[in-house]
Amino acid sequence: MSQHQRGATETQQELSLLSVRDLTVEFETDRGPLRAVDGVDFDVERGETVCLVGESGSGKTVTAETITKLIRMPPGRIVRGVAELDGRDLLSLSERDLRAIRGDRIAHVFQDPQHALNHCYTVGWQIREAIQVHEDVSDAAARERALTLLNQVGIPDATTRYDDYPHEFSGGMKQRIVVAMALAATPDLLIADEPTTALDVTIQAQLLDLLESIQTEYDMAILLITHDLGVVAELADRVVVLYAGKVMERGSVYEVFDTPAHPYTQVLFDCLPGRGRPLRSIGGTLPDLHDPPPGCRFASRCEYARKECHTGDQPPLYDVADAQTASCVYYGPGGDPDALRNGQSEGDPDG
Ligand SMILES: Nc1ncnc2c1ncn2[C@@H]1O[C@H](COP(=O)(O)OP(=O)(O)OP(=O)(O)O)[C@@H](O)[C@H]1O
Numbered sequence: 001m002s003q004h005q006r007g008a009t010e011t012q013q014e015l016s017l018l019s020v021r022d023l024t025v026e027f028e029t030d031r032g033p034l035r036a037v038d039g040v041d042f043d044v045e046r047g048e049t050v051c052l053v054g055e056s057g058s059g060k061t062v063t064a065e066t067i068t069k070l071i072r073m074p075p076g077r078i079v080r081g082v083a084e085l086d087g088r089d090l091l092s093l094s095e096r097d098l099r100a101i102r103g104d105r106i107a108h109v110f111q112d113p114q115h116a117l118n119h120c121y122t123v124g125w126q127i128r129e130a131i132q133v134h135e136d137v138s139d140a141a142a143r144e145r146a147l148t149l150l151n152q153v154g155i156p157d158a159t160t161r162y163d164d165y166p167h168e169f170s171g172g173m174k175q176r177i178v179v180a181m182a183l184a185a186t187p188d189l190l191i192a193d194e195p196t197t198a199l200d201v202t203i204q205a206q207l208l209d210l211l212e213s214i215q216t217e218y219d220m221a222i223l224l225i226t227h228d229l230g231v232v233a234e235l236a237d238r239v240v241v242l243y244a245g246k247v248m249e250r251g252s253v254y255e256v257f258d259t260p261a262h263p264y265t266q267v268l269f270d271c272l273p274g275r276g277r278p279l280r281s282i283g284g285t286l287p288d289l290h291d292p293p294p295g296c297r298f299a300s301r302c303e304y305a306r307k308e309c310h311t312g313d314q315p316p317l318y319d320v321a322d323a324q325t326a327s328c329v330y331y332g333p334g335g336d337p338d339a340l341r342n343g344q345s346e347g348d349p350d351g
Pocket residue numbers: 027028029034036054055056057058059060061062063075076289
């Protein structure tokens with residue numbers, strides 16, 4: 001149709017690094033199946049940072065952990081969908097093939113560095129292991145590279161610290177070591193779930209700067225989960241907004257900050273970003289994922305909800321701008337998006 005839509009189709013012919021389509025995940029619970037992730041679609045291109053944002057319980061972690069099948073199954077179950085890495089669906093791979101991909105092409109960094117490190121081995125040994133699992137190099141060469149990595153992630157005195165055990169490092173230093181291990185195999189995609197939440201503010205900032213510089217150096221894509229709006233503003237190229245297991249909006253970081261489209265994104269982002277600025281918490285609660293109401297998942301908390309918002313399925317992701325789409329009827333046929341923008345500009349003064 002329009003100029004830019006044609007442009008988008010042309011670039012789409014090139015395969016995305018990661019392409020998640022219709023991802024739907026349930027958990028078996030005492031109260032029956034709980035649908036944590038419901039038809040989620042997004043892409044991650046080579047070298048870019050995509051931030052997954054949304055309130056607690058919106059399905060960010062489940063989405064990120066399902067990509068390499070890290071969720072426990074059961075109780076988890078992938079109902080449908082694909083997660084293609086360079087066009088190859090990871091969800092249909094055997095555990096053996098997946099293990100080869102985890103840590104090699106895709107590395108994970110979690111909130112708590114404790115989980116990734118083995119307290120029985122020195123950090124140097126663990127990084128060297130991580131290198132040698134994926135590369136047939138001599139001990140000496142692996143040691144050299146491990147030291148380079150430790151230097152790169154900013155461990156002072158790396159040569160001496162090489163033989164120290166994890167408990168001899170602070171939390172921030174441990175997370176740097178985890179990042180060094182993640183980088184050992186030069187992954188194409190780093191999945192980081194709240195990687196700095198457990199750390200104090202100064203250390204958080206340092207670690208994020210580190211991720212940013214490493215990303216450039218390694219041309220690595222990052223799928224980042226964070227509650228911190230300032231981090232989104234600084235690091236993200238694109239943003240995916242989740243709510244109750246559904247994608248509410250996708251767009252470039254500029255679009256989503258400057259002109260948030262979905263009423264949910266508008267309240268969520270209704271403040272100036274600054275480092276350490278958490279996503280705003282908004283009134284009401286997430287719908288019950290055992291039995292979500294019909295229509296838009298956000299309708300019960302949406303000040304613009306109309307009758308049709310409470311019926312049928314979640315609206316499709318309608319085009320809003322260049323790279324921005326929103327799952328809201330106001331952007332659909334006959335909708336009037338200006339009605340939403342007007343409300344937004346009256347936003348609360350201390351927000
Ligand atoms: N093993 C499990 N069994 C049952 N329910 C689960 C399980 N793991 C996750 N859930 C549910 O799935 C939903 C999505 O959880 P998820 O951890 O992905 O949220 P999140 O967006 O990462 O939240 P947070 O910001 O708090 O980390 C929640 O309702 C959660 O309770």
